[in-house]
Amino acid sequence: MAPSTVARTYSVLRAVLNLAIDRELLLRSHARRTRLPCVAAPQRRLPNHADLVALADAHPDDEEPMVWLGAVLGLRWGEAAGLRGGRVDVLRRTLTVAESLSRGRTGRSTVTTPKSEAGRRTLTVPAELATMLGDHLAARGLTGPDADSNVFVAPQGGPLRHSNWLRLVAVPRRAG
DSSP, X not given: OOHHHHHHHHHHHHHHHHHHHHTTSOSSOTTTTOOOOOOOOOOOOOOOHHHHHHHHHTSOTTTHHHHHIIIIIOOOHHHHHTOBGGGEETTTTEEEEXXXXXXXXXXXXXXXXXXXXXXXXXXXXXXXXXXXXXXXXXXXXXXXXXXXXXXXXXXXXXXOOHHHHIIIIISOOOOO
């Protein structure tokens, strides 16, 4: 088996043996001190500026700033999708990550707070990205009183859904 398969199989076995110990069916785990083969980290090519421009250009204009938020500021999809207008200060060039959009138990989009205090953060936005965000907010008609409105919305309005966004925006199917 491949080293990654061995590691995955071992983790399941270890969990089963630990459960047996918790239920007092075993005194100790026979999976202790097992040496596993090294799993080589995959070689990944980092995108260059031209790659990022091509990626952003491949998205609809109203989704392009979302791509740049991930590429430049490192926002996760849920952090960008859950971004509210009041969290973007174009003049001061800051953006506050205070909530995230995720899928709830029912499958509906739900707003959550970051899992840790470190997840809640204020970031400095480069001038070009701040201008792009300002243009995006203006195009959506968002102003100060719309502080609780989502910066990015689904085509019919309302919050984005990750599965729909992936299907329609991020990885559109090719015609043919």
